[in-house]
Amino acid sequence: MLLSEMKEGQTGIIVHVGGTGALRRRVLEMGLTKETEVYVEKYAPLKDPLELIIKGYHISLRVEEAANITVDRTIRKP
C-alpha cells in the first residue's frame, strides 16, 4: 500500500521509494530509505501534510509526496 493511504497511528516498513529527481533523492537522504520503519503520527488539520516518525525523529511530507512511497504493513522489522 502507499504511505499516503496509511492512517494515523499505523506502522509500516518502506518497500520502495518512487518519484523522480531532486524530490526522490531528498526523501531518501532524509532517511526514508528501503526497510525503514515508518509510524504515521498524524495528519495536519487540513489533511495535508502528514507527520511521520522515522529513525527516531519527526518529519512531515505532503500527501502527494507520500504517494510515491510504497509500504508494507504485514512485515515486522526484525
Added chain:
Amino acid sequence: MDFLIHKKSITIALAGNPNSGKTTIFNNITGTRQKVGNWPGVTVEKKEGSVSKYGYDLKIVDLPGTYSLTPFSIEEIVARDFVLEESPDVVIDIIDASNLERSLYLATQLRELDCNVLFALNMADLATSRGTKIDANKLSELLDVPVVFTIGNKNTGIDSLLKAAIKLAGSKSKISQKRKVKYRNDIENSISKLQNFIEKRIEQKLPYNIRWTAIKLLENDKIVRERIHQKTGNKSLEIFGEVETHRKHLLDRFDDDPEIVMTDERYGFIAGIIKEVVTKSTKRRIDTSRNVDLVLTNRFVGFPIFILFIWIMFQTTFVAGSYPMEWIDSGVNWLSAMLELFLPDSLFKDLLLNGIIAGVGSVIIFLPNILILFLFIAIFEDTGYMARAAFLMDKIMHLIGLHGKSFIPMLMGFGCNVPAVMATRTLESNKDRILTILITPFMSCSAKLPIYILLAGTFFSAKAGTVIFLIYITGIIFSIITGRLFRSTLFKGADAPFVMELPPYRVPMIKSLVIHMWDRSKMFLKKMGGIILVGSVIVWMLTAFPRNINYSMDYNEEINKINASFTEKQKKAAITKLKLAKKAEKAEKSFMGRIGKTIAPVFAPIGIDWRGSVALLTGFVAKEIVVSTFGILYATEETDEPDALKNALLSSEMTSLSALSLMIFVLLYLPCVATIATIRRETGSLKWTLFSVVYSTSIAWAAAFFVYQGGKILGLT
C-alpha cells in the same frame, strides 16, 4: 602543550543539520564578536567570528545548516564549496545525539570529502534521558574520527571541543581511507576504475580527492561535472564518456540510478554503526515534545491557537511598538525643532531638516516594530514552532504554489513590508523566497491605511469600512493570482520538496534571541545610512528646486497689504490662506510638481489628476506622505479644520469612482523606498528588484484602469 605548531591561525568550519544546536555552539564560542553577512553571490547568511584561545587565532565559520551535501539547495552548495575551495583546517560536524542516525548521513558525506573532520556529539544528556546511550569511543574508533561531547545550551564541552580541533589541525597524519563508507562490490569496482581513468587523463592534480570526485561523477553531480570540464577542457568528454559507461552498467545491475543506490548504501553503512554504538533502553519515557504537539497541531485547536499566537505577535508589534515609536518620533521632532531654532536659514538647513531628518526620521520610527517582530520570529524559530506553523498552513499556501512557511512573511506584510521581506529568509528554497518577496507587497501595509481612511471616508462615508475591507481583499486576491501565475511561468518546474523536519520543542536561549534581533536591526539601520538617505535627499531636491519660482502673484506683497488693512482676526485667516496658497503653488512648480504634471497624462485614463500623480510620486518615500502631499496641494492644513481636506477633495474634480481607482492604485503600485531597498538586499538581484517595481506598478495601472473605465461604462461616478 604538545600540539603547539608553527601555524598561529586556524580556520574552523561548523557543519551540521538544522536544529542540531550548531548556532548555539557558534554563539557560545564567538559571543558577540561575530560578523554577519552574505555568502558571496547568494543571500544565504554567513556568520563568522574569531577568538583567541590557547595561543591560536581561531576563525570560526558557521556553515549553513544542511542535511546533506548533495548540491540541491544553495545552502548545500555554499557549505560544500567552502569545505572544498577554502579548505578550512578543521571541520566540526555538530551532531544531535538524539538524532544520531540521520545526522550521520551528513557526517559520512563530510568524511568522504577528505577534510579534517571532528564530531561534536551535542545534547547527549537529552538523548540519555530519552533512553538512548551512545558509545562515543566506539563511534570514534569505527569512523576514525575524534568525538567530543558537548551540551550547547549549557555551554559545556566547548573548551574540549576547541582543544580537540586545534590538536586535529596540527596533526599531520593522513586521514585513513579505510573508515569511509564502503559500497557494494560493483560500485566499488566502478569507483576505482573511474579513479584510475581520471588519474591517467589529467596532468595537473585535481584540487579534490580523486575517490570523492569519482563518486560524485557516478552520482551525476552537476557541479563536479562542471568543475572537471573547467579543469580538463576537451579531455572531460573522454572522462564523461567513461562515467556514462559505468553509470549504465550500474543502472543495469541494480535497476535504479547509482545515486539512489549509493544513498541507500550510506544509510545501510550508518545502520551498521548505529547497531554497534547505540544502546536503547526499552523503558518508554514521556516525550514532552510529542505531548505539546498533541495540542499545538491538534485537528481542532491547532488553528485557533495558531491564530492566537499570530494575533499576539501583531498586537505586541503594533500596539506595544507604538509607544517607543512615539518616543522616536518626538525625538526626531525635537531634533528638527532645535536645528530649526539654532541654524541660520540656508539651503543646507532646508536639506538637513526637510530632506535628511524628515526622510530618515519617517523610516527609523519602524525600528521598534522591527525589533519586536523579529523577537517573535526568533522565538517561533528557536522553539520549533515555525515548523508547526508551516505544517498547519502548507495546504492553503500550496494552492498559491508556495511553502507553508511563506505564510508568516505574507501576513507580516499587512504590518510593514520591510520586516516582511526580511522574514522570507526563513524559506529554504530560493524560488519560494523570491516568489514570496514578489507577492508580499500586495498585502496592504499599515502605512497605506491613512490614505484609504481619507479617500473612503470622504467619498464613501457610511460604507467606508466595507470599501476598505474590500481593498484589503483585493490585495489578497492579487497575491494569489500572481503566485499562481508566476508558479506556472517564471518559476516553472516542480516545487521544492516539502519534506521538513519537525524538531523537538526547545526552550529558546535569551542569548540567541538577542543576537538574532540585533542582527536584523543592524541590517535595518545600515540601510538607513545608505539607500534611504540617498532616496530622501533626491525627493527633497525634487520638491525644493527650483528655488526661484515665478509665483502667479507676489504673496509677500499681498501679505503686507493685508497687514496694513483688516482687523486682527480677519488678518490671521487671510494670511494663513495666502501662505497655504503659496505653499501649494510652490509644490506645483517644483520639479516634483512638474514631473507630476508631465506624467499626469499617464494617470488620466485611470481618473487621477496631476495632484494625485504628484501625491503618488511622493508616496515612493513612504506611503504616509501621500496624505500630507494632498494636504499641501489642496492648500489645506489639517490642524486648522479637521474636514478641510475632505471638503477640498469633495469640491475638486475627484469622484467616488476616481477615488476608488486611486485606492486600487495605491494598494498595488510600487512599494516605498525602504521596501525596495530591502527587496534589493534580500533577492540579491537588481533584476528582481526592478521586476517587482515594474510588475506591481503595471498591475496597479491595469487594475485601476479596469475599475475606472469599467465604472464609467456602467455609468457610475
